Each structure stands twice: as structure tokens, then as C-alpha cells.
Amino acid sequence: MAKLRQSDVNKAKPRDTKYKLWDEGGLYLLVQPSGVKSYYLLYKDPNGKKREIKIADGGSSLQEARGLAQMWKGTAARGSDPQKKFKPGPNDRPKIEVVxxxxxxxxxxxxxxxxxxxxxxxxxxxxxxxxxxxxxxxxxxxxxxxxxxxxxxxxxxxxxxxxxxxxxxxxxxxxxxxxxxxxxxxxxxxxxxxxxxxxxxxxxxxxxxxxxxTKRVRYLTPEERERLYRALDEREKERGIDYLKTAVIVSNYTGIRQNALLAYDIG
The missing domain is CATH 1.10.150 (DNA polymerase; domain 1)
Known part of the structure; x- marks a missing residue:
């Protein structure tokens, strides 16, 4: 049996008598002479008896109806009837309990x-x-x-x-x-x-x-700062005094980040 398309549902027009447009898996669209559309599901209850249940109004999409049909069929497959009728009392109308x-x-x-x-x-x-x-x-x-x-x-x-x-x-x-x-x-x-x-x-x-x-260390720790200053002192002893140490100290105390400080190049 060919599957319905959403376009088939949209184009379904009322006739003199109600009619059904079948989808797969027992799902069908019922079109009333008044133009009202509803989705129904044909299934077997735990006793093997064929039953049907209205699962959605025509305003629902075909895909939504298919999803609901899968849910109800899953309920029936596990031995529970999707619609369980209560035994009415003398003053009660029959009721349907939906799982x-x-x-x-x-x-x-x-x-x-x-x-x-x-x-x-x-x-x-x-x-x-x-x-x-x-x-x-x-x-x-x-x-x-x-x-x-x-x-x-x-x-x-x-x-x-x-x-x-x-x-x-x-x-x-x-x-x-x-x-x-x-x-x-x-x-x-x-x-x-x-x-x-x-x-x-x-x-x-x-x-x-x-x-x-992914914590990042953005600034030098006190220990790292002390090692850096010692290295700068050693550098001055070897090369003489220049502006690198001064620039590093000023930058360090004005909030420069670790990666920028370590990449410092005074030229």
C-alpha cells in the first residue's frame, strides 16, 4: 500500500459520504462530508481483536500522526489496550481512558x-x-x-x-x-x-x-616573575644595561598577559 503524502492530506476534498485515505501500518485519514478530517489507527488489542482509535485531528501534520501511531502501536504490542473502556454504572455514560x-x-x-x-x-x-x-x-x-x-x-x-x-x-x-x-x-x-x-x-x-x-594561566605567578627578573639581571651582566628589564617590569605591573610578556621583543 502506497504511503500518503502531506499534499494528499491537504488536497483531500469532502464527498457525499465519508471516506478513508490509507497510510501504512493501519493509519488512515477519515474525511467527513462536512470537510472535517481526522486521523485514525487500526490495530489489534491484546486479545487479537481489531479495533480503531482516533489519534489526532486533521490539523495535525501527517508526520505527527505517524509518530502518534507508532506510540499507540507500541503500547498495544506490550499487551496494553490504548483505549480501555470502563464498565458504565446505571447513571454513567461510557468513558474511554487514554493511556x-x-x-x-x-x-x-x-x-x-x-x-x-x-x-x-x-x-x-x-x-x-x-x-x-x-x-x-x-x-x-x-x-x-x-x-x-x-x-x-x-x-x-x-x-x-x-x-x-x-x-x-x-x-x-x-x-x-x-x-x-x-x-x-x-x-x-x-x-x-x-x-x-x-x-x-x-x-x-x-x-x-x-x-x-580548559583553565588558562593568563599571568605570571610570583615564582615565575622572580625567575624572569633573575634572568634579566644575568642578561644585563652579559650584554650591558638596556631598556628590556625596565620595559618588562612596567609591563608586568600594568597587566600584560603571560603570552605577550614572554614574546616581548624590544628590538
């Missing part, structure tokens, strides 16, 4: 589809989308992290990842901070798009104190 505690992998797949549309999409990829996903994917080396549900991720889990990244991977603080920042941005995106329940919020104050591993 909002996906795994990190599920949301990552949806987020990637949002950031990096396929080549056949008319929607351009977002700037630095590949870099963002790469930063998040680097966290999969922390065993089991991508299989965790967001309800299981708290400050202690973040600390475990930090310990792993610093000891096993020898990552610097600035690298770890960057990955955690991208991860929390994805988390908030999932909440905003109703993939994750807002009861599960990303941890705060996760940022590590960054250490400057």
Missing part, C-alpha cells in the same frame, strides 16, 4: 517524527532536529532507560544516569547537562501534546555545576 504514561522510547519516536519529517513530506525538518534526537539517543546507553515509563522517572533516576554518564562514559558535566536539557524539552513537548499525563512533570534542578577543564 498517558508511555515509555521514553514511545515518546522519542513521536518526537523524532515531529522534528524530522520524511523526505516525501512538504514540511521541512526543524533546525537541529537531528542533533536533538542524537542527544536523547545517547541516553539509551543507560541500561533500561528507554523502557522506563515517565511515571517511573524521578530525581533519583536522573542521578543514577548522571553517575553512569560520569563514571562509565566519562562524560563531562556540560555534555550531561545538554542531554538532560534536550530530554526535558521532549518531556514537556509530550505533556503539551497530551502524550504524557501532566501529573508526571520533569525533574527540576537537575543541572550540574560545570567545571572548566
Amino acid at each position: 498517558k504514561d508511555p515509555t521514553v522510547r514511545d515518546v522519542r519516536n513521536a518526537y523524532k517524527a515531529y522534528l524530522m519529517p520524511d523526505d516525501d513530506s512538504i514540511i521541512p525538518p526543524l533546525k537541529n532536529g537531528s542533533k536533538t534526537i542524537g542527544q536523547i539517543d545517547a541516553m539509551r546507553l543507560f541500561t533500561g532507560f528507554f523502557d522506563k515509563h515517565f511515571s517511573q522517572i524521578d530525581y533519583s533516576v536522573i542521578q543514577q544516569y548522571v553517575t553512569f554518564a560520569k563514571s562509565a562514559r566519562r562524560n563531562r558535566e556540560i555534555t550531561i547537562n545538554g542531554r538532560l536539557r534536550h530530554f526535558c524539552v521532549m518531556w514537556n513537548w509530550g505533556i503539551k501534546n497530551k502524550l504524557i499525563s501532566d501529573r508526571y512533570q520533569p525533574p527540576e534542578n537537575y543541572k550540574l555545576q560545570e567545571k572548566d577543564s
Whole structure:
């Protein structure tokens, strides 16, 4: 079955009766006679029964719908029905509970589809989308992290990842901070798009104190200054008095930097 294009979705016009435009993997666009468009997913529940669920309105892009479809199918594949019906009471109307505690992998797949549309999409990829996903994917080396549900991720889990990244991977603080920042941005995106329940919020104050591993010595230490003056004294004994020592002393006490001082040439 040929894949839909975003242009097919945009050009779909209403007819006398509703109709479907099929994509791959059970995803289809339903077009109503009124012109309203919606994305639906056909899937099998844990008992093997075919079911369908509305996953997005027509205002969502095709790539966003594909990302959501991947998430819902992942939920079904793990034995959970994406839509679990409650047994109604005598005064209740039937309700549908939507699973909002996906795994990190599920949301990552949806987020990637949002950031990096396929080549056949008319929607351009977002700037630095590949870099963002790469930063998040680097966290999969922390065993089991991508299989965790967001309800299981708290400050202690973040600390475990930090310990792993610093000891096993020898990552610097600035690298770890960057990955955690991208991860929390994805988390908030999932909440905003109703993939994750807002009861599960990303941890705060996760940022590590960054250490400057490239410290530069800009000025002479007292010991270095003393050695330099002794060398200048020896030079004057050999060559006679000139203005080099005076120039060095004045420069040193007026804030000249180490590299400039050591490259001094009086001519």
C-alpha cells in the first residue's frame, strides 16, 4: 500500500459520504462530508481483536500522526489496550481512558517524527532536529532507560544516569547537562501534546555545576616573575644595561598577559 503524502492530506476534498485515505501500518485519514478530517489507527488489542482509535485531528501534520501511531502501536504490542473502556454504572455514560504514561522510547519516536519529517513530506525538518534526537539517543546507553515509563522517572533516576554518564562514559558535566536539557524539552513537548499525563512533570534542578577543564594561566605567578627578573639581571651582566628589564617590569605591573610578556621583543 502506497504511503500518503502531506499534499494528499491537504488536497483531500469532502464527498457525499465519508471516506478513508490509507497510510501504512493501519493509519488512515477519515474525511467527513462536512470537510472535517481526522486521523485514525487500526490495530489489534491484546486479545487479537481489531479495533480503531482516533489519534489526532486533521490539523495535525501527517508526520505527527505517524509518530502518534507508532506510540499507540507500541503500547498495544506490550499487551496494553490504548483505549480501555470502563464498565458504565446505571447513571454513567461510557468513558474511554487514554493511556498517558508511555515509555521514553514511545515518546522519542513521536518526537523524532515531529522534528524530522520524511523526505516525501512538504514540511521541512526543524533546525537541529537531528542533533536533538542524537542527544536523547545517547541516553539509551543507560541500561533500561528507554523502557522506563515517565511515571517511573524521578530525581533519583536522573542521578543514577548522571553517575553512569560520569563514571562509565566519562562524560563531562556540560555534555550531561545538554542531554538532560534536550530530554526535558521532549518531556514537556509530550505533556503539551497530551502524550504524557501532566501529573508526571520533569525533574527540576537537575543541572550540574560545570567545571572548566580548559583553565588558562593568563599571568605570571610570583615564582615565575622572580625567575624572569633573575634572568634579566644575568642578561644585563652579559650584554650591558638596556631598556628590556625596565620595559618588562612596567609591563608586568600594568597587566600584560603571560603570552605577550614572554614574546616581548624590544628590538
